[in-house]
Amino acid sequence: MKALILSGGAGTRLRPITHTSAKQLVPVANKPVLFYGLEAVAAAGIVEVGIIVGETANEIEEAVGDGSRFGLKVTYIPQEAPLGLAHAVLIARDFLGADDFVMYLGDNFIVGGITELVDEFRTDRPDARILLTKVLDPSSFGVAELDAQGRVTALEEKPEHPKSDLALVGVYLFTPAVHKAVRAIEPSHRGELEITDALQWLIDTAHDVRSTTISGYWKDTGKVSDLLEVNRTVLESTEPLVEGTVDDASVIIGRVRIETGAQVRGSRIVGPAIIGADTVVSDAYIGPFTSLSEGCRVEDSEIEYSIVLRGSSITGVRRVEASLIGRDVEVVPAPRNPAAHRLVLGDHSKVQISS
Template identity: 70%
Template sequence: MKALVLAGGSGTRLRPITHTSAKQLVPVANKPVLFYGLEAIAETGIREIGLVVGDTQAEIEAAVGDGSAFGLQATYLRQEAPLGLAHAVLIARDYLGDDDFVMYLGDNFIVGGISDLVERFAASRPAAQIMLTEVGDPRQFGVVELDADGRVIGLEEKPAQPKSDLALVGVYLFSPAIHAAVAELKPSWRGELEITDAIQWLIEAGLRVDSSVVSGYWKDTGNVTDMLEVNRLVLESLEARVSGHVDEASELIGRVVVEPGAVVERSRLVGPVIIGPGARIVDSYVGPFTSIGAGCTVSGSEIEYSIVLPRASLEGVRRIEASLIGHDVEVTPAPNTPRAHRLVLGDHSKVQISS
């Protein structure tokens, strides 16, 4: 079995971060979200992976290399434009050959891995096996309809009138039968070759499509809110560790990780928090669910429930919350400007003004 990992796409919902960075490399607890997926694939025993890449190929390739750091053998497959998940399967046809494969969306995050899913597929070998989860607004996802016995009977991509609240999770398992389905597809109203249409083709051809509902945690990390939530979840599993320098005037509370080369001086850190290698935290407060990247500086500032990417600096900022701060960003206070109140008051007025 092989793996097909989708690591292209423009990441429009994470702009402006993704104007200069691949969305799959935005870090969760100071590790790119893509790496969690690669580790999950390696845990299944799969060794050969094809990475479908686009305009950010150079950045993805620099981060993943030949895959050996993950126990994998990586091959890069260029997708010139993001024309749909089924299009990714189409361009990977020669690489995949006649092997079964797992298709994994590189910006998805699944707690608990996919080993059980892969074992179940290998034991029963349906034409396709999909993962589902209940969502609040199915119109944003590929939606699956089940019959009374729980069999998959229909799929639709981002429907205006969803027939269920079960959405496709970004992990799919396919036999080579999917290639015949993909070859028959026409672009959807979105101009893409939809994987939902390909799976529907399998169903209509009388082939078996199995499904299971995700029991663990799943998130598509395509927007800032979900990135922060996944960061929170991963930080919850931290074990406290101090490998850098923390002076006696600082206070560390709860699960706090201070990586090698990091310095904490006269500061208060309330976990779960991770401070990356070479970062400096001085005269500051870092609150729960915050990841500070490598080489960052936080001085005279307060930050909580946020992700700060490498080499960013926060100096003299009173309070930052629920934020995603990019590489090499500088955050400083705005200059003080004179303030005045212009009043027209009637007789016997009483006015309270905050100074």
């Protein structure tokens, strides 16, 4: 069995961060989102992985390399434009060959991994298995309809009027039957080859398409709010560890990881939180669910429930929260305008001014 991981999207919902960085490489708890997917694939016993790459190909390849650090063998498959999930399957035909495969969206995050799902698929081998979860706004996702027996009867991509609250999670399992399906469909009104249309073709042609509804944690990390929520979830399982230095004037409370070379001076850190390698925290407050990447500096400031990327500094800022701060950013106080009152008063006036 092989894996096909999609990392070619532009990440428009995460701009301006994704103007200069691949969305799949934005870190959660100081680890790129893509790495969690690669680790899940490796844990499921899959070795051969194809990664679909687009305009951020160089950055993805530099970060992942040949995959050996994850115990994987990685092949990169260029996609000239994000033309749909089914298009990714289409262009990966030579790599996939006649093997079953799992398709994993590189910006998705699933707690608990996919090992159980892969094992079940290997045993039962339906033509396709999709993962579903209940969501509040299904119009933003592919949506599935099930019959009374729980079988998939219909799928629709981002419907204006959803017929259920069951959204497709970004993990799909296929036999080679899907290759005929992706060749049979036409581009949607969005100009993309939709994987929902390919799945519908399989259903309409009497193929075996099954679903698993998951109740565990899943997020598409395409928005800042979702990234912060995933960061919170991962940090909740952080084990306390101090590999850097903490002076006697500092207070560390709860599950806090302070990585090699980090320095904490005269500060209060309330976990769960991560202080990255070679980061300096001085006379500051770091609140829960905060990840500071390597080489950052937080001085005379307060920050909470945020992600700060490599090499950024926050100095003299009273409070920052629920924020995603990119690489090599400087956050400083705005200059204060002098307080003054300009008056033209007539004779015998009396004026009260709040000081």
